[in-house]
Amino acid sequence: MAALLTVTDLAKSYGDVPILTSVTFELHSAQALALTGPNGSGKTTLLKCVAGADLPDSGEVRLNGEPFTESDPKARAAIACALDDADFFPELSVAEHLELFARAHGMPEPKAVVDDVVAELDLTDQRDQLPVTLSSGQRRRLTLGACLVRPRRLLILDEPEQRLDSAGRDWLARRLTDEKANGTAILLATHSEELTDAVADYEIDLGE
Numbered sequence: 689m690a691a692l693l694t695v696t697d698l699a700k701s702y703g704d705v706p707i708l709t710s711v712t713f714e715l716h717s718a719q720a721l722a723l724t725g726p727n728g729s730g731k732t733t734l735l736k737c738v739a740g741a742d743l744p745d746s747g748e749v750r751l752n753g754e755p756f757t758e759s760d761p762k763a764r765a766a767i768a769c770a771l772d773d774a775d776f777f778p779e780l781s782v783a784e785h786l787e788l789f790a791r792a793h794g795m796p797e798p799k800a801v802v803d804d805v806v807a808e809l810d811l812t813d814q815r816d817q818l819p820v821t822l823s824s825g826q827r828r829r830l831t832l833g834a835c836l837v838r839p840r841r842l843l844i845l846d847e848p849e850q851r852l853d854s855a856g857r858d859w860l861a862r863r864l865t866d867e868k869a870n871g872t873a874i875l876l877a878t879h880s881e882e883l884t885d886a887v888a889d890y891e892i893d894l895g896e
């Protein structure tokens with residue numbers, strides 16, 4: 689079966705400093721790849737290049753064998769990204785924010801989907817709060833929730849475990865395992881060996 693995501697010979701420098709050199713991998717549906725390595729080793733840079741949020745200097749990223757851009761409707765329908773916790777509409781509550789995502793991506797019964805995800809993320813008491821009033825862990829939950837209220841074939845997650853409490857980290861490992869079981873591919877950057885062991889089918893250490 690053709691890979692969902694193919695990254696070939698990807699390279700990226702900032703100024704004269706090479707960050708990524710010749711990164712090559714394939715990711716199939718129902719598989720998870722963990723990017724690991726120390727601070728500054730290029731994990732976020734690679735995720736951004738794959739998601740189309742940054743441009744590589746050379747190399748190729750293909751979805752289902754086709755090159756794509758961030759604005760390509762097929763890519764937007766397939767790829768759910770959680771790259772940082774700052775991408776909120778400041779004037780929308782937790783539930784409104786999630787419902788907007790669900791509706792924009794054409795989910796049937798968006799209100800029911802949002803109710804389920806809010807409960808699953810333990811944000812029921814915060815559902816009418818604005819993002820600025822959330823704790824940092826609650827903001828992380830909202831960022832992850834925005835990926836879960838919409839269709840997805842590929843999840844791109846930057847350190848999804850960050851700022852979650854231990855119940856939240858347990859939930860994350862279970863949820864990502866379920867996502868794979870449902871056929872979703874997962875590309876994640878992480879500093880957590882536990883999460884890597886629980887979820888990843890293979891690992892690329894960018895520090896090596």
Ligand SMILES: Nc1ncnc2c1ncn2[C@@H]1O[C@H](COP(=O)(O)OP(=O)(O)OP(=O)(O)O)[C@@H](O)[C@H]1O
Binds near residue numbers: 727728732733734877
């Ligand atoms: N826009 C930019 N301009 C210049 N340098 C950058 C830019 N973005 C990232 N870098 C540098 O690229 C390197 C890789 O950064 P990146 O954020 O990809 O690392 P990371 O592996 O995700 O690190 P961490 O584990 O700390 O999240 C770092 O040295 C960083 O300072």
